[in-house]
Amino acid sequence: xxxxxxxxxxxxxxxxxxxxxxxxxxxxxxxxxxxxDQNRVRDVLNTLTESLNxxxxxxxxxxxxxxxxxxxxxxxxxEEIREILEPLRDAWEQAxxxxxxxxxxx
Numbered sequence: 444x445x446x447x448x449x450x451x452x453x454x455x456x457x458x459x460x461x462x463x464x465x466x467x468x469x470x471x472x473x474x475x476x477x478x479x480d481q482n483r484v485r486d487v488l489n490t491l492t493e494s495l496n497x498x499x500x501x502x503x504x505x506x507x508x509x510x511x512x513x514x515x516x517x518x519x520x521x522e523e524i525r526e527i528l529e530p531l532r533d534a535w536e537q538a539x540x541x542x543x544x545x546x547x548x549x
Contacts, residue, residue: 469532
């Protein structure tokens with residue numbers, strides 16, 4: 444039998460929009476910085492990097508930022524990673540909420 448919390452988390456991921464998934468990735472990344480889990484930090488940064496769509500404007504800047512955060516992770520500078528990515532996480536969450544509100548209005 445599965446852990447009820449795991450079932451809930453799986454359902455939340457399956458029902459999440461692409462923007463909500465990005466927010467969840469940022470949450471995982473930030474949690475890993477607090478735990479000083481270098482492997483997890485690097486894995487999530489790789490996932491974020493691989494998910495970039497270079498057909499859109501901010502992709503190149505985000506790519507460079509994620510590469511910089513990879514360098515910071517190698518140096519175990521987790522606080523600076525948080526300082527850089529927490530505001531971005533909040534911006535993605537605001538975009539996600541705006542998208543949800545637009546869909547509700549339709």
